[in-house]
Amino acid sequence: MAIEAWFMDETSGEDQRLPRHCYPKELVSPDYLAELGVLYWRLNPENYENDAELKKIREDRGYNYMDLLDICPEKVADFKEKLKNFYTEHIHADEEIRYCLEGSAYFDVRDKYDRWIRIWIKAGDLIILPAGIYHRFTLDTGDYVKLMRLFVGEPVWTAHNRPQEDHPARKEYIKNLVTEKVGAALEAY
Ligand SMILES: CSCCC(=O)C(=O)O
Numbered sequence: 001m002a003i004e005a006w007f008m009d010e011t012s013g014e015d016q017r018l019p020r021h022c023y024p025k026e027l028v029s030p031d032y033l034a035e036l037g038v039l040y041w042r043l044n045p046e047n048y049e050n051d052a053e054l055k056k057i058r059e060d061r062g063y064n065y066m067d068l069l070d071i072c073p074e075k076v077a078d079f080k081e082k083l084k085n086f087y088t089e090h091i092h093a094d095e096e097i098r099y100c101l102e103g104s105a106y107f108d109v110r111d112k113y114d115r116w117i118r119i120w121i122k123a124g125d126l127i128i129l130p131a132g133i134y135h136r137f138t139l140d141t142g143d144y145v146k147l148m149r150l151f152v153g154e155p156v157w158t159a160h161n162r163p164q165e166d167h168p169a170r171k172e173y174i175k176n177l178v179t180e181k182v183g184a185a186l187e188a189y
């Protein structure tokens with residue numbers, strides 16, 4: 001099954017840990033996520049230490065750095081503060097690569113019309129957010145996730161909060177979005 005993603009009800013004042021579906025639900029396809037540069041694999045989370053598929057992804061994309069992160073109120077120092085930062089809309093200069101090994105959580109990304117899409121990651125979901133995409137992160141009501149973080153070289157986790165229209169990674173991201181659109185239009189012609 002493909003990863004679950006949907007357009008969020010942005011008018012709702014509900015808890016950020018709730019799904020916040022629109023009514024009726026508006027699901028988002030993996031193709032549309034790919035158009036935004038969001039990539040996704042479903043792997044076997046029980047086998048992450050000897051997984052040939054994961055090894056290949058890491059080799060192909062140069063992810064030589066790896067660490068594991070448990071996120072839940074009991075295990076994270078300054079939990080409230082951290083979660084608040086994760087849920088503040090931001091970009092990075094590099095890809096954000098997260099592999100969910102246990103539990104579940106939400107990544108919200110902005111689409112090209114600035115709508116929020118909520119992506120529900122569960123055990124086995126590996127997602128890559130491209131550099132320069134506006135996003136944020138929250139736990140769901142399960143209040144627990146175990147994540148593998150991957151990176152090319154020495155990791156830089158710096159978050160640049162919106163607005164970042166002059167950031168090189170943002171400009172590059174927008175340029176690629178536009179190029180893709182023109183490419184698709186030419187193909188259709
Ligand atoms: C802890 S993983 C997700 C939060 C996030 O967007 C980030 O770390 O930049």
Ligand SMILES: [Fe+2]
Nearest residue numbers: 090092096159
């Ligand atoms: Fe991030």
